[in-house]
Amino acid sequence: MTPAEIREEVLDILGDIAPDDDLSALDDDVAFRDQLELDSMDFLDIVMELRKRYRVQIPEEDYSHLASMASTVSYLEPLMRDMQKI
Amino acid sequence: MPKDFLKDVQPSYDVIVIGSGLAGLTAANVLGRAGYRVLLLEQHYKLGGMATWFKRPGGHIFDVSLHGFPYGMVKSCRRYWTAEIADSIVQLRNIRFDNPMFSLTTSYNRDDFSRLLTGRFGLAEATVREFFDTARGMNFYDDQQVTTRQLFDRFFPGREDVVRLLMEPITYANGSTLEDPAITYGIVFSNFMSRGVFTFEGGTDGLVALMRQELLRNGVEIRIRCPVERILVRGGRVRGVVVGGREIGARAVVSNANLVSTILRLVGPEALSADYLEEVRGVRLNNSSTQVYMALKPDERLDESTGDLLFSSTAPRFQTDLLLSRDITSRTFSFYYPRTRPAGRPRCLIVSSTNARYEDWAGLSREEYEASKRDLIETTLDSLEKYVPECRRRMDHVEASTPLTFQHYTQHVAGASFGTKFEGLAVSRKLPEQISGLYHSGSVGIIMSGWLGAINYGVIVANDVDALLTRATAGDPSASLATTGNP
Numbered sequence: 001m002t003p004a005e006i007r008e009e010v011l012d013i014l015g016d017i018a019p020d021d022d023l024s025a026l027d028d029d030v031a032f033r034d035q036l037e038l039d040s041m042d043f044l045d046i047v048m049e050l051r052k053r054y055r056v057q058i059p060e061e062d063y064s065h066l067a068s069m070a071s072t073v074s075y076l077e078p079l080m081r082d083m084q085k086i
Numbered sequence: 087m088p089k090d091f092l093k094d095v096q097p098s099y100d101v102i103v104i105g106s107g108l109a110g111l112t113a114a115n116v117l118g119r120a121g122y123r124v125l126l127l128e129q130h131y132k133l134g135g136m137a138t139w140f141k142r143p144g145g146h147i148f149d150v151s152l153h154g155f156p157y158g159m160v161k162s163c164r165r166y167w168t169a170e171i172a173d174s175i176v177q178l179r180n181i182r183f184d185n186p187m188f189s190l191t192t193s194y195n196r197d198d199f200s201r202l203l204t205g206r207f208g209l210a211e212a213t214v215r216e217f218f219d220t221a222r223g224m225n226f227y228d229d230q231q232v233t234t235r236q237l238f239d240r241f242f243p244g245r246e247d248v249v250r251l252l253m254e255p256i257t258y259a260n261g262s263t264l265e266d267p268a269i270t271y272g273i274v275f276s277n278f279m280s281r282g283v284f285t286f287e288g289g290t291d292g293l294v295a296l297m298r299q300e301l302l303r304n305g306v307e308i309r310i311r312c313p314v315e316r317i318l319v320r321g322g323r324v325r326g327v328v329v330g331g332r333e334i335g336a337r338a339v340v341s342n343a344n345l346v347s348t349i350l351r352l353v354g355p356e357a358l359s360a361d362y363l364e365e366v367r368g369v370r371l372n373n374s375s376t377q378v379y380m381a382l383k384p385d386e387r388l389d390e391s392t393g394d395l396l397f398s399s400t401a402p403r404f405q406t407d408l409l410l411s412r413d414i415t416s417r418t419f420s421f422y423y424p425r426t427r428p429a430g431r432p433r434c435l436i437v438s439s440t441n442a443r444y445e446d447w448a449g450l451s452r453e454e455y456e457a458s459k460r461d462l463i464e465t466t467l468d469s470l471e472k473y474v475p476e477c478r479r480r481m482d483h484v485e486a487s488t489p490l491t492f493q494h495y496t497q498h499v500a501g502a503s504f505g506t507k508f509e510g511l512a513v514s515r516k517l518p519e520q521i522s523g524l525y526h527s528g529s530v531g532i533i534m535s536g537w538l539g540a541i542n543y544g545v546i547v548a549n550d551v552d553a554l555l556t557r558a559t560a561g562d563p564s565a566s567l568a569t570t571g572n573p
Contacts, residue, residue, distance in 0.1 A: 041161075
């Protein structure tokens, strides 16, 4: 998957988690928490969904990498580079 | 021949969940929905753990712990349960305080509390705003040295009335005290302040019935009256459980039983490191409770202005130790109107709750115990009279529960009704490091207790189990799991 495809996948997961938020205006360099109504359970849902869809394992100590879209994509890129987008 | 409650149980499962409190139910549901073969074992004849209810002649249904939870339950129920469950959550609008310092009614959210604190309590707007922001910014991994008392002293020095307003409801929500880490207060308080206090329309029985349906839909096998005798551990890994004298294999086990009894009784000290055991033995349990359940005669009605929740006290000031004293000066009344169960028979009920110590009730003779219960009932009715005039004449049924009652039904050590103090969370999280595949989920560390905390902790642990089983299935040798059953 390319970084653009990974971004699209994360956006799709966010759409399920925060159905009331407008994701089209998301700023990749600003923390999710400062733009969306996300709490710690929402981040756990991102982790669970990535594992379900792609078997990507994100240990708890790495959750901080999921702060913004930019940091999430750069964290996931080496893990998902060789995968095909479903 | 007695009924075999384990009839048709398979020799092994992916996951066995011990206990059907809200954390156990939720972990089982999330894992069942993910496609794992899950067996849920409950020692009691009803699902729900402390989220429970009982019926009495005259069409009365009492809720034991449905007193109000934060709005976050809507999201958690929608996501990890069903839309139907989430849509049954409704707000409780009248939260009352009545004590020698103040009497007021509030919707118990940030807007209304800010109005009260700056108006009636005369605090500066900036101070109030900063307090709310500080509380909301707290995380469970933050500094634990600051106590709730120190937090209040920083923002509201010398204002015992403000401390009382801010603390009293949280003490009832999760058993936390002024001496506990401030984060245990800040996280729970902020959860409530986001929108107010909510409840489940249809009562606890309605909720648990819907949860049971959803578990069955997700393929979870449920067995009641099945107390687990032992958790099987061999070679540092969990292998299953012993129940009814029978071994049932499992790749992972989630215990929703009391943290301390899970580790010391179901697992046993042999399988654990000395350091960990020391930590386990240092875990302080939270207090227990007494409750008085009162049902009005079928044709009697409570006026809605009585409130939904009433924090009532005759103590001149708020003190944690006074709340636990046998000489009760503070009670929380939960009022239930016919709207609690719109589909049921219209009834008005009142549950009075007081935090209590197990030791105060455990050593009594049978006569002393019964006399103490009668005294608890009579003093509660005396205190209710102020809010429900002529209450004795209007009552159809009254009974009391004590820490011993809680212990009997939940098998919690010392009848603990809010799990453990803060240190229990770390011990609970570290269990799988001691025994691969064994997890604890349930009321621990104050922030993981209450209805919302328990459900969310169930999800957190289900995520850990899913990570382990996914790794094992993917062939990661570090996570390889022996086949269940015989070694």
